[in-house]
Amino acid sequence: MKKPEPVEDYLEDLVEELVRIQERGIEHEGILFEVKINAVICDSPARAFAKCIKGHNAYHGCERCEAVATRVDGRMVYTSHATFERRTDDKFSQVYLSCLSLIWSRDRHIWSTSEDLLKHFVDGSTEFYGDTFPVYNIHSLQHLHEDAASFKCSLNDISAFPFENHMQAIKKMVRSGQNPLAQVSKRIAEQEYAKPSTRSSLKRCYVSTKSRDGCFILADEIAFVREKRGDGMLVADVIRLDDAHDLFEKPCRSKLINIAYVEKEMDVAQRRVLEKKELLRKAVCLPFSEGFAIFPLLHNMD
Numbered sequence: 001m002k003k004p005e006p007v008e009d010y011l012e013d014l015v016e017e018l019v020r021i022q023e024r025g026i027e028h029e030g031i032l033f034e035v036k037i038n039a040v041i042c043d044s045p046a047r048a049f050a051k052c053i054k055g056h057n058a059y060h061g062c063e064r065c066e067a068v069a070t071r072v073d074g075r076m077v078y079t080s081h082a083t084f085e086r087r088t089d090d091k092f093s094q095v096y097l098s099c100l101s102l103i104w105s106r107d108r109h110i111w112s113t114s115e116d117l118l119k120h121f122v123d124g125s126t127e128f129y130g131d132t133f134p135v136y137n138i139h140s141l142q143h144l145h146e147d148a149a150s151f152k153c154s155l156n157d158i159s160a161f162p163f164e165n166h167m168q169a170i171k172k173m174v175r176s177g178q179n180p181l182a183q184v185s186k187r188i189a190e191q192e193y194a195k196p197s198t199r200s201s202l203k204r205c206y207v208s209t210k211s212r213d214g215c216f217i218l219a220d221e222i223a224f225v226r227e228k229r230g231d232g233m234l235v236a237d238v239i240r241l242d243d244a245h246d247l248f249e250k251p252c253r254s255k256l257i258n259i260a261y262v263e264k265e266m267d268v269a270q271r272r273v274l275e276k277k278e279l280l281r282k283a284v285c286l287p288f289s290e291g292f293a294i295f296p297l298l299h300n301m302d
């Protein structure tokens with residue numbers, strides 16, 4: 001895909017929005033969050049594009065220093081012993097590289113040790129890995145300590161990897177080139193809707209001892225509420241799903257989808273005291289044959 005041109009048009013909406021939320025903050029559930037941009041995280045091609053500078057494969061591809069690359073076997077290589085002057089433009093030194101997930105201590109002593117070790121590694125790398133090894137990414141290792149010093153934090157705190165990983169998940173949601181944002185939004189909504197409930201979704205659900213409001217599905221049991229105690233606990237007759245019968249067996253056994261048949265006498269039930277949070281889902285209990293057919297309700301009972 002071609003890069004959009006010009007960069008001003010491409011970034012205009014983003015810049016406007018960022019300016020606005022930095023001025024006004026973001027309100028979420030009644031709380032106003034202040035937003036401050038600390039860093040903009042880009043990979044090398046995107047950084048060169050956004051800053052309108054030479055790409056990382058150019059002869060003067062390093063934005064941190066004046067090292068000049070040479071072409072070796074078709075690759076742009078920064079020869080290990082090339083001396084390089086730091087670029088002085090402050091804007092250049094503000095941007096950091098997020099190509100390695102290294103742990104950096106806040107301790108200055110360790111920064112300089114890391115600087116020496118990385119320089120040693122880059123300088124000696126051609127000996128082990130060949131002349132084509134020190135490409136832009138390897139050369140950039142020598143500048144990593146500048147970022148740790150500049151941001152005064154571990155590089156893990158300013159790593160692009162979490163975003164990059166999440167990007168993969170988002171990309172998989174887009175199936176065609178048309179309306180990608182709408183596609184992503186719909187897929188996320190579907191996922192949230194379909195998420196199986198691991199905790200009780202019945203906080204505000206009406207529970208009573210009457211059969212129409214007294215039947216619930218627990219983790220692997222069915223409960224019939226018989227008494228609501230003053231302390232909030234419930235007394236119930238509980239039947240293990242294993243002890244209940246299938247209401248039907250085709251196209252699959254009904255208990256697979258929590259639909260069951262229980263006999264009127266409920267000989268297999270045990271009387272137990274339950275906490276309300278054990279009730280995972282409300283169920284409909286309908287008279288059927290000599291007993292009851294139990295169907296779980298999909299939705300909350302708000």
Ligand SMILES: [Zn+2]
Nearest residue numbers: 062064065067
């Ligand atoms: Zn450099």
